Amino acid sequence: MRRFSVPEIMREDFSLAKKQKLRIIPLGGLDEIGKNLTVIEYGDEMIVIDCGLAFPDDELLGVDIVIPDISYLTKNAEKVKGIVLTHGHEDHIGALPYVLRSLNVPVYGTRLTLGLVELKLREHGILSVCKLKTVKAGNTIKLGSCFKVEFIRTNHSIADSVGLAITTPVGTVVHTGDFKIDSTPIESEMIDLARFGELGKNGVLLMMSDSTNVERRGFTMSESTVGERFDEIFSNHPHHRIIVATFSSNIHRVQQIINSAVKHRRKIAVSGRSMLNVMDVARELGYIHMPAGTLIELDDINNYKPSQLVIITTGSQGEPMSALTRMANSDHRKVEIGKGDLVIFSSSPIPGNEKAIFNLINELFKKEVEVIYESLSEVHVSGHACSEELKIMLKLVKPKFFLPVHGEHRHLVKHAKLGEITGLNKKNIFIAEIGDVLETDGKTAQICDKVPAGRVLVDGYGVGDVGSVVLRDRKHLGQDGIIIVVTAVDEMGNIISGPDIISRGFVYVRESEDLMDEIKSLVQGCLQNALRKNPGDHNGVKNLIRNRLGDYLYDTTKRKPMILPVLIEV
Numbered sequence: 001m002r003r004f005s006v007p008e009i010m011r012e013d014f015s016l017a018k019k020q021k022l023r024i025i026p027l028g029g030l031d032e033i034g035k036n037l038t039v040i041e042y043g044d045e046m047i048v049i050d051c052g053l054a055f056p057d058d059e060l061l062g063v064d065i066v067i068p069d070i071s072y073l074t075k076n077a078e079k080v081k082g083i084v085l086t087h088g089h090e091d092h093i094g095a096l097p098y099v100l101r102s103l104n105v106p107v108y109g110t111r112l113t114l115g116l117v118e119l120k121l122r123e124h125g126i127l128s129v130c131k132l133k134t135v136k137a138g139n140t141i142k143l144g145s146c147f148k149v150e151f152i153r154t155n156h157s158i159a160d161s162v163g164l165a166i167t168t169p170v171g172t173v174v175h176t177g178d179f180k181i182d183s184t185p186i187e188s189e190m191i192d193l194a195r196f197g198e199l200g201k202n203g204v205l206l207m208m209s210d211s212t213n214v215e216r217r218g219f220t221m222s223e224s225t226v227g228e229r230f231d232e233i234f235s236n237h238p239h240h241r242i243i244v245a246t247f248s249s250n251i252h253r254v255q256q257i258i259n260s261a262v263k264h265r266r267k268i269a270v271s272g273r274s275m276l277n278v279m280d281v282a283r284e285l286g287y288i289h290m291p292a293g294t295l296i297e298l299d300d301i302n303n304y305k306p307s308q309l310v311i312i313t314t315g316s317q318g319e320p321m322s323a324l325t326r327m328a329n330s331d332h333r334k335v336e337i338g339k340g341d342l343v344i345f346s347s348s349p350i351p352g353n354e355k356a357i358f359n360l361i362n363e364l365f366k367k368e369v370e371v372i373y374e375s376l377s378e379v380h381v382s383g384h385a386c387s388e389e390l391k392i393m394l395k396l397v398k399p400k401f402f403l404p405v406h407g408e409h410r411h412l413v414k415h416a417k418l419g420e421i422t423g424l425n426k427k428n429i430f431i432a433e434i435g436d437v438l439e440t441d442g443k444t445a446q447i448c449d450k451v452p453a454g455r456v457l458v459d460g461y462g463v464g465d466v467g468s469v470v471l472r473d474r475k476h477l478g479q480d481g482i483i484i485v486v487t488a489v490d491e492m493g494n495i496i497s498g499p500d501i502i503s504r505g506f507v508y509v510r511e512s513e514d515l516m517d518e519i520k521s522l523v524q525g526c527l528q529n530a531l532r533k534n535p536g537d538h539n540g541v542k543n544l545i546r547n548r549l550g551d552y553l554y555d556t557t558k559r560k561p562m563i564l565p566v567l568i569e570v
Helices: 071-075 096-102 111-123 193-202 224-236 251-263 273-285 298-303 323-328 354-366 387-397 409-421 468-480 513-533 538-557
Strands: 002-005 022-028 037-042 045-049 065-068 080-084 107-109 131-134 140-143 147-153 162-168 171-175 206-210 241-245 267-271 309-313 341-345 370-372 401-405 436-440 445-450 455-459 482-489 495-504 562-569
Touching: 022 071, 022 171, 022 401, 037 162, 045 147, 080 140, 080 147, 096 111, 107 111, 111 131, 111 273, 147 193, 162 193, 171 193, 193 387, 206 387, 224 251, 224 341, 241 323, 251 267, 251 273, 251 309, 267 273, 267 298, 267 323, 273 309, 298 309, 309 323, 323 354, 341 354, 354 370, 387 409, 401 409, 401 436, 482 513, 482 538, 495 513, 513 538, 538 562
Parallel strands: 002 131, 045 080, 080 107, 107 131, 171 206, 206 401, 241 309, 241 341, 267 309, 341 370, 482 562
Antiparallel strands: 022 037, 022 436, 037 045, 065 455, 140 147, 147 162, 162 171, 436 445, 482 495
């Protein structure tokens, strides 16, 4: 792995050729929360902003993660000059291990962001061949002959987050990244609103801005308010063992838990692989601080009284295999949870996870565990700007054209309306879909083209090998089960043995013997007739069984199990 430092200012001038149109191409992050990836293209050069993943919804059975379709990038690989990252959350960096295998270009990010990227690339065994280049807020880098990228300090739910100001031959493009305006941030430095305002005074061609919290009025609460609430909870529960579940990447939140633990003279243990890994990286880079002796091994927790302990863990989203879920189900090897414990959920539910979270909370209550979660107490604040903060950013930057990003369709529409409220021309606001090409020559802009875009499903070690047909079959199996019909025949088409009927997920055989007998009789009749007419046409026989048996089972049970006929020639 090669890691470089980037000079604070790159002063090279662009060598401008014939003026062409700038193309903005989102390949993810629109009409969805996740897999953020945007391409900026001019002539024969491209840069990529972020490279994230999304987590599967309930329809993607068995799928582990979802990444953007980068076929447009791989087709134009020689044009890509680099990937610039806004921060270290999974929805912005999670696809890098997959993308860099086919698009090995330099990756630029801040220290913590690249620290988390290194962790991911090391796990995938490709760190040594990747080119990571460290930047910091205030740096400007040159990519190719067409682009300069300035990194601007922002506030978010992870340290070292930045927005981007991209100088192009036709004008400046601002990408806010994920942000909020926090007047009392944990890292002590506010978002650089002055720089955003300066860019606005100088003239901004296009702005792309975070739309996640556009539906929330007012301002997002400061992260520091959560620390105050932790102190209050710790004070009110002096005899409880305290277990806090949060996102492993929320370094600021973890630091505040540590601060409260230290203040109340408690030792800290950590549970969950991702939490351990991220904390190791953050401590090594100096983003998490604690007095010596505060952190103990999970194996040693029984050496301390409950009142002396805080356990920081993963599992705030109710993930089935997470540390907290295993504690609740009494499956954790090192932590037995029960009466006398206090569990704090310091996170908000990712859409779609609500049921899993509340199932987990219910299990904890069954164990007589005291539980505090967001709807009962202010133990979580968002890292995204609410409507008033979004208005401030729009007024500061004053873009000629506006492209809302990072949100579902309703978020993009409502953010567009905020743009109108702040004085932008409605004709200059674009609501795009992934794959849309927004072209501008600096004077006008329009969505005029579309490139291949979509989602690639990652299932285990397989990337892109799970498609609609596989998902359909999984859904089918999950809903109605499978019937397997096994028959042995000779080369003349005579039945040697069977048919044997195997049912999985359809009916309980021992309680459905009459139905099994009817199925066997029907299949036997189909086999005898079909094999007599054409003993060598096994595919035809199988299709006949599928059709006849499928019709019979639907008429009888109103269910459509998958039917798998197997003919064995002996």
